[in-house]
Amino acid sequence: MFMRMSFTVAVAGASGYAGGEMLRVLLGHPEARIETLTAHSSAGNALGEHQPHLRSLADRILAPTSPDTLAGHDVVVLALPHGASGAVAAELAQRDPTTIVVDLGADHRLSNAADWEAYYGNAHAGTWPYGLPELLHAGESVPTKQRAVLAEATRIAVPGCNVTAVTLGLQPGIAAGLIEPLDVVAVLANGYSGAGKSLKPHLLAAEGLGMAQPYAVGGTHRHIPEIAQNLRVAGAPDVTISFTPTLVPMSRGILATATARLVPGTDPALVRAAWETAYADEPFVHLLPAGQWPTTAATLGANTALVQVAVDERAGRVVTVTAIDNLVKGTAGGAVQSLNVALGLPETLGLPLDGVAP
Structure with missing residues (x-):
């Protein structure tokens, strides 16, 4: 592993929520030098x-977004709309393949081109190393984690924010063989910043502050194949998931409730131990004490994921609840965490662990 200390950064899409949060997090990083926006x-x-x-x-x-403007930096962050990163990244690769490119959009997350085309509707730009260091890899007596793949990576595909929450909630049970992956149900409460800055009537304060509203219902949300992809990496042979996000009156945060059937014959006492083992040494993913439940307020502004797990014995299901800040652990913080791994820096460098309250 190499270690690159001080590094220069260009951020494309700096006027949006994701780009702005990336800048806020980078401003707290002792080795980052923010140059071009x-x-x-x-x-x-x-x-x-x-x-x-x-x-x-x-x-x-703010300069125009072009390969000419972005070239020449140690790190380029693409906080661009879905479908826009691929062409920019391809030109940057021709100019300097050693530049580390971090894509906050979806263009390079999926490994299956057919999934991309089905959910996003255009040509797949290719697959990059996935930016979730805590992602479990099945196949070993003790599962490995994604940070081994990210070491010295020059391309990083940052996960979708909903995907991070659901994956962290469910993967310990998948990896331990305790839950069935063919009847997964996830219902999420989402802050409005996850929808971006686009001016649409249902996103205006006059509309949103007085209601909770579901969106992308009935298997249409673009994060579904990405969640399934992650659970397969964790050991699921196949995945069926019902996924329903709901906008609620808060600016940021995700509270993800994800459930799955307990494998028949499994001792419920084994469940908590699997989550404890998976996250025992993780700096940012914390399994809360039994009986204490995650809240979005407790993760506000932090790169922390708070997780709780319980067994509903009457229903025969494992219930997980995960809280994250969608713009930090769900986007910019997760990106910097993965970037630290790629650069050989301490994984926690420059990242906030503690939330802002009240």
Whole structure:
């Protein structure tokens, strides 16, 4: 493993929620030097017009997003709409293949091109190393984790925020052979920042502050094949999942309740031990004491995932609840965590563990 200390960063899509959160997290990283910031329709504006909370970068002018502008940095972060990262990344690869490119969008997450085309509707851009260091890999007496794949990676595909929450909730049971993967149900409460900054009537405060509303119902959400992909990596031969996200009146956060059938004959006492084993040494994924339940407030602003597991013996199901900040552990924090691994830096460097309360 090599260690690269100070590194320069360009962030494409700096005016959006994901790009802005990436900048906020990088500002707390002792080795990151933020250089170029780019945008599309906001090019030519000062960053402070779009991210007024980032006072130390408020006067930076947003450049147009192009390979010419992004080239020449140690790290390039692509916080672009789905379908836009592939072409930019391909041109960057031709210019300097040693540049580390981190894609916060979906373009390079899926390993199956047919899944990509079915859910996203255009050509697959290819598959990159997956940016979830805690992802369990089946096939060993003690499962390995994704951080071994990320070491010295020059391309990182950051997971979807919902995917991170559901995967962290369920994978210990899959890897231990305790839960069945063919009747998984996940229902999520999601903050509005996960929908981005687009101006749509149902995303306006006048509409959203007074209601909870489901979206992408009935197997249509684009994160479904990614969740299934992760659970297969963890040891599931096949996966069937019913996935329903719901927008609730909060700006950020995900509370994911995911359940699966307990394998017949399994001693319920083994369940908690599997989750304890999976996350015992993880700096950011914390299994809470029995009886204490995760809340989104406890993860606000932190790269922490809080997990709880219980057995519903009457229903024969394992119930998991996972809370994350969708913009930190679900996006920018997870990206920096994976980047630290790729650079050979301490995995926790520059990342907040503690939330903001009240």
